[in-house]
Amino acid sequence: MNRFDYIRPKNVAEAVAAASEPGSAYLAAGTNLLDLMKGGVSRPERLVDVTHLPGLDRIETLADGAMRIGALVKNSELAYDEAFSARFPAVAEALLSGASAQLRNAATVGGNLLQRTRCAYFYDTASACNKRAPGSGCDAIGGENHGHAVLGWSEHCIATHPSDFCVPLTALGAIVKIEGKDGRRDVPITDFYLLPGDTPDRENVLSPGEMIVGVRLPAEAAGFAANQRYLKVRERTSYAFAVVSAAAALRIEDGTIAEARLALGGVAARPWRAIEAEAALAGAPASRASFEKAAEAAFADARPSGDNAYKIALGKRIVTRALAMAASGTPEVMPALPASPFAPLSEGVIHV
Amino acid sequence: MNLTISLTINGEPRSIDLDDPRVTLLDLLRERLHLTGTKKGCDRGQCGACTILVDGQRINSCLALAVSHDGADIRTIEGLAENGQLHPVQEAFIAHDGFQCGYCTPGQIMSAVGLIAEGHAGDDPERVRELMSGNLCRCGAYRGITEAVLEAEAKLSERDRSAAA
Numbered sequence: 186m187n188r189f190d191y192i193r194p195k196n197v198a199e200a201v202a203a204a205s206e207p208g209s210a211y212l213a214a215g216t217n218l219l220d221l222m223k224g225g226v227s228r229p230e231r232l233v234d235v236t237h238l239p240g241l242d243r244i245e246t247l248a249d250g251a252m253r254i255g256a257l258v259k260n261s262e263l264a265y266d267e268a269f270s271a272r273f274p275a276v277a278e279a280l281l282s283g284a285s286a287q288l289r290n291a292a293t294v295g296g297n298l299l300q301r302t303r304c305a306y307f308y309d310t311a312s313a314c315n316k317r318a319p320g321s322g323c324d325a326i327g328g329e330n331h332g333h334a335v336l337g338w339s340e341h342c343i344a345t346h347p348s349d350f351c352v353p354l355t356a357l358g359a360i361v362k363i364e365g366k367d368g369r370r371d372v373p374i375t376d377f378y379l380l381p382g383d384t385p386d387r388e389n390v391l392s393p394g395e396m397i398v399g400v401r402l403p404a405e406a407a408g409f410a411a412n413q414r415y416l417k418v419r420e421r422t423s424y425a426f427a428v429v430s431a432a433a434a435l436r437i438e439d440g441t442i443a444e445a446r447l448a449l450g451g452v453a454a455r456p457w458r459a460i461e462a463e464a465a466l467a468g469a470p471a472s473r474a475s476f477e478k479a480a481e482a483a484f485a486d487a488r489p490s491g492d493n494a495y496k497i498a499l500g501k502r503i504v505t506r507a508l509a510m511a512a513s514g515t516p517e518v519m520p521a522l523p524a525s526p527f528a529p530l531s532e533g534v535i536h537v
Numbered sequence: 538m539n540l541t542i543s544l545t546i547n548g549e550p551r552s553i554d555l556d557d558p559r560v561t562l563l564d565l566l567r568e569r570l571h572l573t574g575t576k577k578g579c580d581r582g583q584c585g586a587c588t589i590l591v592d593g594q595r596i597n598s599c600l601a602l603a604v605s606h607d608g609a610d611i612r613t614i615e616g617l618a619e620n621g622q623l624h625p626v627q628e629a630f631i632a633h634d635g636f637q638c639g640y641c642t643p644g645q646i647m648s649a650v651g652l653i654a655e656g657h658a659g660d661d662p663e664r665v666r667e668l669m670s671g672n673l674c675r676c677g678a679y680r681g682i683t684e685a686v687l688e689a690e691a692k693l694s695e696r697d698r699s700a701a702a
Contacts (some may be wrong), residue, residue: 191540191558191604216600219561220581232558234605263593265657285671286652287585290594291601423670521663 186222190231192362197238197364197398204233205394211235213257213364214291216284217300225310226301226317230452235295243396244269248406254361256295256317256397260350261286263294266295275353275413275432282417282524283349287426295397298361298377299389302344303426304456305329316385323385330491331427335484335500337453342385343490346378346455349524353415353432355456357406365395373444374400376396378455385454409434410447413515416507417450417524418499429500430524431507435471442466442475447483447508452500459483462504471512473505480504509534542607546570547616548553554603562606563587563598566613574614574643578673585672588651589613595651597671614643617650625692626650629685637676645672649686653693660687 195198204211208230212218235241241255244266252272254263262278263269270277284292306312306324312398313322325333325343335341349372359374378389391397414436419425430450436443445466449457462483469532480501483516487497506526513531540555546566553565563580566572566589578586580599587598590612617624626649629635636642648669657666665686666679674682 186559190559191602193605211603212605213606214600215602216582216597219600219602223581226538232602234602236605237607259594261655265655285585286655286668287588287597287648287671288582288600290651291596423667521661522667 187225187228189229191234193234193237195238197241200233200235200238200396201365202534203231204396205430206231209233209394210529211299211396213293213296214259216288216292217296221301221308222352224308226305226308230282241295247404250407250409252402254294254400254402256293256362256399258285258294259290260292260294260297261289264289265436266493270519272410273353273357273413274410274519275415275434275511276350276357278519278523279349279415279417279432281355281519282415282430283287294350294400297348297399298400300348300373301388303347304333304344307344316381316388316391318476319384319386321326326491328491331493331495332451333490333493334453335487335489335493335496336449336457337380337455338490339381339383339385341383342381344381344385344454345451346453347426347451348456349415349417349427349430349450351456352430352448352450353413353434353485354400354402355435355458356432356446357409358403359398359406360401360403362399363391363395363399364398365392369536371401372453374456375458381454388454398450407437409444412437412511414507415447415524416503416510416526418503418526422522422527429496429503430444431500431504433504433507433511435466435508435511437471437512440471442469442471445479445508447479447504449483449504452487452496459504461485462480466508473509476508476512477501478506479508506534540604542604544603544606544608545610546572547612553603558602558604558661561599561601562589562591562601562611563602565603566598566611570611572615575647576640576643578641578644581648583673584641584644584650586641586644588647588672590647590651593651593654595648612647614647615628617646624650625696626685626689627654629692630682633681633688634678635681635685636674636678641672641674641676645669645674648672648688649682652686656680658686658690660691662687665690
């Protein structure tokens, strides 16, 4: 790990001022950043420790029913917050399907949004990586890439965004609350992440010094609470990143889908909102045929970036099953294996 | 750069001078305070051998900068036994052969203590396995570990009920 200066600001304004200096990085729990620094992947000259900042550790229900989550709320605290998980159960399920209990106890909401890809070439400083070293090339292309992107990738980068939490946040239209030198701004999470294009080192819309201070889930997103699930395929039962995942949320009226929300994880450089699939579901019967049609729509533009064509077929099946699970209703208690395809299916879900 | 932090370690308040902000809680405990019960496995948050309780919550000490945890209350495997009496989780690991080589054991035990305090597993072995998945055991003592956690959880909740009565 390189040497760095350690700065502990007293408030957000001080933090923003300190982090606006070139070479700075924010430190929250550090569960991803320290790993990257130990590997020499990230080499910040100064760390601005935000963990002692006041006022960013609250989970609040606003007057209109929206919920505001401070950037420093721990992943586990949010997942087990009863008011939160009752309104946004798929978000809680996604959180509990991610990482391990120890990491969830440390990792923060803001840090989860800003975690870096787990592409092995990004982590290996001996490999070419346009994200880590712009212009150096991409050794993932033509390399070991069975886990890489099938949507939104470019010839410069085929990495995926690893977060589970962000997938239902994307489906439900979460807002990222940002503070910087020029004040505060709100950005929908669907506009927060950038696709790689020819600048894969630019991963989101944050300007230097800007920090995430919270996430807001709008009141209307709670209208999907009765029918939402997160489903995640991993290479082992637990404690692994998604190969492919899906967050599905439905508003069903008399057996007809009034409104659908769908987002995919593990398939692109950002959590992927499947707008065409949502449109295909609106007004359709809550049936397997509708879900399969939506799955086709979700992956209509997908193409393999290497040895990963299987992710397209797998992704369609995961979408179909996630929608069927959502349609059969949010479970009353969190499953023992959150988001797992190995968890027993509730009655009425056809095996897909 | 010299930084002074305050930590309470196994009930004892300590003032600690750090000459380098890169020191993790794990390296502070092992290399500077000579509390070597906490183990370094992968040093990258993947194995759980370094699990300790910070303010009552289990975390990976290898991914925590000591300087950032100024003021924290820390409990390690050295702080579990009281008056020469093993903690119920320690006793259960012995009773159920919850280890072989023993290297992952302090992390497993601290993780189990954290899990029981969190209270989300109950008596369901599947939930115990899921919530212990951040602790790898390359000897494969998982069956004994799960049994030990379930027995300790039952014993501790019985003790809580007796105390409340």
